[in-house]
Amino acid sequence: MDLIHEGKAKRVLQDPDSPERVIIEFTDTVTAGDGDKKEDFTGKGTIACEMSKYLFKYLEGKGIDTHFVKKAEENQLLCKKAEIIPIEVVCRNIAAGSFCRRYGIEKGIELTQPLIEFFVKDDKLHDPLITTGAIIRLGLAEREDLDFMRSVALSVNYYLEELFKQRNLILVDFKLEFGRTEKGHIVLADEISPDIMRIWDSKATSLDKDIFREDKGDLVATYTQVFEEMKKAKPDEVEPRTESIQVVVETKSGIKNPPGEVAKKALSRLGFADVEEVRMGKVFKIVLRKPITSEILAQLSIMNVKLLSNPISEKHKVRLE
Amino acid sequence: MVIAVLRFPGTNNENDILRALSLIDGANPILVPSRKGLAGLKDADGIVIPGGFSYGDYLRAGAVASVESITEGVRDLAEDGKPVIGICNGFQILSEMGLLPGALLSNESARFVCKWIYLRVSDNATMFTERMEGSLIRLPIAHAEGNYYCSDDEFDSLKDEFRIPFRYCNEAGEVDDSANPNGSIDNIAGIINQKGNVLGLMPHPERASRAVLGSSDGLVILENFVRATKC
Numbered sequence: 079m080d081l082i083h084e085g086k087a088k089r090v091l092q093d094p095d096s097p098e099r100v101i102i103e104f105t106d107t108v109t110a111g112d113g114d115k116k117e118d119f120t121g122k123g124t125i126a127c128e129m130s131k132y133l134f135k136y137l138e139g140k141g142i143d144t145h146f147v148k149k150a151e152e153n154q155l156l157c158k159k160a161e162i163i164p165i166e167v168v169c170r171n172i173a174a175g176s177f178c179r180r181y182g183i184e185k186g187i188e189l190t191q192p193l194i195e196f197f198v199k200d201d202k203l204h205d206p207l208i209t210t211g212a213i214i215r216l217g218l219a220e221r222e223d224l225d226f227m228r229s230v231a232l233s234v235n236y237y238l239e240e241l242f243k244q245r246n247l248i249l250v251d252f253k254l255e256f257g258r259t260e261k262g263h264i265v266l267a268d269e270i271s272p273d274i275m276r277i278w279d280s281k282a283t284s285l286d287k288d289i290f291r292e293d294k295g296d297l298v299a300t301y302t303q304v305f306e307e308m309k310k311a312k313p314d315e316v317e318p319r320t321e322s323i324q325v326v327v328e329t330k331s332g333i334k335n336p337p338g339e340v341a342k343k344a345l346s347r348l349g350f351a352d353v354e355e356v357r358m359g360k361v362f363k364i365v366l367r368k369p370i371t372s373e374i375l376a377q378l379s380i381m382n383v384k385l386l387s388n389p390i391s392e393k394h395k396v397r398l399e
Numbered sequence: 400m401v402i403a404v405l406r407f408p409g410t411n412n413e414n415d416i417l418r419a420l421s422l423i424d425g426a427n428p429i430l431v432p433s434r435k436g437l438a439g440l441k442d443a444d445g446i447v448i449p450g451g452f453s454y455g456d457y458l459r460a461g462a463v464a465s466v467e468s469i470t471e472g473v474r475d476l477a478e479d480g481k482p483v484i485g486i487c488n489g490f491q492i493l494s495e496m497g498l499l500p501g502a503l504l505s506n507e508s509a510r511f512v513c514k515w516i517y518l519r520v521s522d523n524a525t526m527f528t529e530r531m532e533g534s535l536i537r538l539p540i541a542h543a544e545g546n547y548y549c550s551d552d553e554f555d556s557l558k559d560e561f562r563i564p565f566r567y568c569n570e571a572g573e574v575d576d577s578a579n580p581n582g583s584i585d586n587i588a589g590i591i592n593q594k595g596n597v598l599g600l601m602p603h604p605e606r607a608s609r610a611v612l613g614s615s616d617g618l619v620i621l622e623n624f625v626r627a628t629k630c
C-alpha cells in the first residue's frame with residue numbers, strides 16, 4: 079500500500095481498492111509539545127483507533143458527516159480520502175492547556191459558553207492561533223467553510239459532552255480536522271481519541287494525553303478505562319439538537335427597492351438626515367433537526383432558488399447561527 | 400369548452416371571472432379549487448388563474464401558489480398549447496412558476512394602486528388580441544406588486560418576438576412614463592410566452608366586461624381566450 083503521509087501518530091495509506099479512500103493507521107507513538115516529547119506505548123494505536131471508530135459511528139448516527147467508512151485491521155480505519163483544510167478547529171468548555179498560558183488564567187475555569195478557536199495546522203510555525211480575518215485573507219479557507227466547521231464543531235461538542243456526561247466524564251476541550259472529499263463535501267476527518275481531547279473525571283483527574291504531557295500515570299490503561307466508560311453510555315438517550323440557519327434575501331443591487339425608499343423618507347421625516355439608503359429584504363430563520371452537512375447546504379440552495387427567493391430579482395445569503 | 404377557473408386559498412376574483420365567462424357563447428367555466436390537484440384539470444380546455452391574494456401574498460405574491468401540485472397540470476396544458484390566462488395575482492403565479500419570464504416587483508410608489516388605466520394593444524396578432532390589434536382600451540388595475548421586471552436579454556426577446564401585447568398608456572394612447580402606474584419596464588402590463596398561448600396581465604379584463612361596469616373592453620380578451628380553447 080502506498081504511504082501518502084507519515085505523521086507523528088498516524089500513517090495515511092492509499093486504499094488499493096479505491097482512489098477515493100484511504101487507510102488511516104494508528105501508531106503507538108505519542109508526542110507532545112510539537113514533538114519535543116515523544117514515546118511509544120504498546121497498544122495505544124489500537125485503542126485510539128477503536129475509540130475513533132466508536133465515536134465516528136456515534137456522531138454519524140447523530141447526523142454529522144465524517145470521513146469514517148469502516149474498521150480495517152485492528153489499528154486501521156478505512157476512510158474517505160479528504161483534502162485536509164489546514165486549520166485545526168479547537169472547541170473549549172473549560173480552560174486548560176495553551177488557553178491558560180496565553181491568557182494567564184487558572185486551569186479549570188468553566189467558560190460561559192463553548193469557545194471555538196482556529197489554529198494554523200503547521201508544525202514549523204508551532205500551530206499558531208489565527209483569526210478568521212487572517213485565514214480568509216491568507217486564502218487558507220473561505221468564510222463559509224469556517225462557519226461550517228464552527229457549527230459542526232459545536233454539534234460534535236454537544237453530542238460528545240452529553241454522551242460523556244452520562245458516565246460522569248467531563249469534556250474539557252478537543253481539536254478537530256476537516257477535509258473536503260472527492261465529492262466536494264466537507265467532512266469531519268482525522269481522529270477522535272484522548273490524543274486530541276481532554277477528558278476529566280468528576281475530580282478533574284486527566285484521562286487523556288495530559289497523562290503523558292505531565293507524566294502522571296499509565297497512558298494505555300487510562301485510555302482503555304475511559305473507553306470502557308464511554309461504551310457504557312447510551313447514545314440513544316442523547317437528545318437530538320436543532321441547528322438554526324438564517325437565510326437573508328435582498329433585492330439585487332441595481333433594482334429599485336420601493337419599500338426601502340419609503341422607509342428612508344420616513345426616517346428623514348423623523349430627523350435622521352444622514353441615512354443615505356435603506357433597502358428592505360427578508361430574513362428566514364430555518365431550524366433544522368440535524369447538524370449542518372454539505373448535503374443540507376446544497377438542499378438549502380435549492381430551497382432558495384425554488385421558493386425562498388426569486389433568482390430573477392433577488393439574491394440570498396445563508397448564515398449559520 | 401371547459402374552462403378551469405383556479406382558486407387558491409386567498410384567490411378572490413374567481414366569481415367575477417366566472418360571471419364574465421358565462422356571458423360568452425360556448426364557454427363552460429368551472430371553479431377548480433387548487434386542492435383538487437391534477438385531477439381538477441383533467442377535462443380543462445383552458446385555464447384562468449384569477450387575481451386575489453393567494454396564500455396572503457406571503458413570501459412573494461404568487462410564490463407559494465406556484466409550487467402547489469395543481470400547477471403541474473397548468474404546465475402540462477400550457478405545453479399542449481391550450482390557452483392559459485393569469486390575471487393580476489394569476490400573472491404573478493405564472494411568472495413565479497417560470498411559465499412567463501421576469502418577475503413582478505413592488506410598485507415603484509410602494510403603494511397599492513387601484514384605478515382605471517388605458518392600455519395600448521400591440522399591432523401584432525396574438526391569440527388573445529384578435530379584433531383589437533393596435534387599439535386603445537380601458538381596464539382597471541388593483542395591485543401592490545405589478546412592477547414588471549426582467550433582464551435586458553429577456554426584454555430584448557420579448558420585444559423581438561412581439562410578446563408584449565399590452566402596455567400602459569395615457570388617454571391619448573401615448574405610452575410614456577407618466578402613464579406608468581407601477582414602474583414596470585417599458586410600461587409592460589401584459590406579456591405572452593414564446594408559444595403564444597400563455598398570457599399574464601396585471602389589469603382586470605373581467606372587471607371591464609359589461610358596460611354597466613364602466614367598460615366592456617376586457618370582454619374581447621376573454622372572448623378570444625374562449626375561442627382559443629376550441630382550437
Ligand SMILES: Nc1ncnc2c1ncn2[C@@H]1O[C@H](COP(=O)(O)OP(=O)(O)OP(=O)(O)O)[C@@H](O)[C@H]1O
Nearest residue numbers: 085086087088090100145157158159160162267268
Ligand atoms: N480522511 C483523510 N484523508 C487524508 N488525510 C487525512 C484524513 N484524515 C486525516 N488526515 C491527515 O492524516 C494525517 C494523520 O497523521 P498524524 O495525525 O499523525 O499527523 P501529525 O503528525 O499530527 O501531523 P499533522 O500536523 O499533519 O496532523 C494528518 O496530516 C491528517 O490531517
Ligand SMILES: [Mg+2]
Nearest residue numbers: 085086087268
Ligand atoms: Mg495530527
